[in-house]
Amino acid sequence: xxVFLFRxxxxxxxxxxxxxxxxxGWLVYLASPSYRRRLRSNLEGAGFERHLARAVSESGxxxxxxxxxxxxxxxxxxxxxxxxxxxxxxxxxxxGQGIVFLTPHLGCFEMTAQHVARRTALTVMYRPPRQAALxxxxxxxxARHNLHLAPANLSGVRILAKALKKGQPVGVLPDxxxxxxxxxxxxxxGRAAYTMTLPAKLAQLxxxxxxxxxxxxxxxxxxxxxxFVPFEGDLSGTPAEQAQAINDAMEQLIAxxxxxxxxxxxxxxxxxGVAAPEAAQEVA
Numbered sequence: 001x002x003v004f005l006f007r008x009x010x011x012x013x014x015x016x017x018x019x020x021x022x023x024x025g026w027l028v029y030l031a032s033p034s035y036r037r038r039l040r041s042n043l044e045g046a047g048f049e050r051h052l053a054r055a056v057s058e059s060g061x062x063x064x065x066x067x068x069x070x071x072x073x074x075x076x077x078x079x080x081x082x083x084x085x086x087x088x089x090x091x092x093x094x095x096g097q098g099i100v101f102l103t104p105h106l107g108c109f110e111m112t113a114q115h116v117a118r119r120t121a122l123t124v125m126y127r128p129p130r131q132a133a134l135x136x137x138x139x140x141x142x143a144r145h146n147l148h149l150a151p152a153n154l155s156g157v158r159i160l161a162k163a164l165k166k167g168q169p170v171g172v173l174p175d176x177x178x179x180x181x182x183x184x185x186x187x188x189x190g191r192a193a194y195t196m197t198l199p200a201k202l203a204q205l206x207x208x209x210x211x212x213x214x215x216x217x218x219x220x221x222x223x224x225x226x227x228f229v230p231f232e233g234d235l236s237g238t239p240a241e242q243a244q245a246i247n248d249a250m251e252q253l254i255a256x257x258x259x260x261x262x263x264x265x266x267x268x269x270x271x272x273g274v275a276a277p278e279a280a281q282e283v284a
Contacts, residue, residue, distance in 0.1 A: 009071075017067070078118060081215070083115070096167045102173075125172050160172075177267065182197065188267060188268075213228050
């Protein structure tokens with residue numbers, strides 16, 4: 001039933017889906033105190049409380065646009081996407097060097113991998129959805145064209161490393177909370193956040209370049225702009241310093257269109273088995 005609904009919604013024009021999404025965002029915001037509390041807290045903690053109204057609408061758009069991204073014909077989806085600074089990516093590809101694309105929960109993050117894969121093979125780390133009914137839909141949508149999936153475990157890390165050694169790009173969501181033993185505490189908008197160490201390890205292991213990317217949602221359903229930004233952080237330090245450098249880069253990226261970040265995501269949760277930082281100074 002859910003798959004049928006997604007396919008039905010995918011036939012609607014993108015402006016209609018975004019209008020429905022904006023309404024859904026406000027409905028959820030008004031109906032769920034816990035959702036409302038977390039979204040506001042994360043926005044205010046990052047200093048972006050003035051973007052609250054837009055963030056509520058954009059969070060709903062991020063959900064309702066998924067049928068279009070996952071189920072619409074790839075050619076139709078591509079007509080709604082433009083790219084900025086692809087020459088940065090192409091220059092690295094031409095050199096034969098691997099690329100680690102870092103895509104935070106910003107804008108239509110499902111779009112970035114699909115659109116990159118239209119131009120080059122791409123392997124992305126994948127964590128199955130919690131709802132089993134969504135698994136075939138999500139996996140089918142994400143494993144299109146040149147897009148390959150690597151599970152979020154040690155086997156998947158080996159797959160990503162192998163691709164990088166071949167000079168192929170890989171993609172990771174760097175602001176996803178890792179499991180025990182796979183991260184360190186680092187600041188994220190001034191608060192301690194358990195942060196994965198994988199991106200820096202992959203870049204060093206594969207002698208790869210890190211490129212930041214996100215798909216900014218244009219107003220009134222006019223599509224998306226996939227942007228590519230060079231990573232300018234220093235990864236020569238400890239794992240904690242590397243994680244901090246990546247978090248700093250994510251903050252700068254999010255500041256470009258803060259209303260489109262997924263502020264309701266529980267970025268500051270403590271995974272099972274992970275000790276809390278003793279004091280904020282430990283990640284200062």
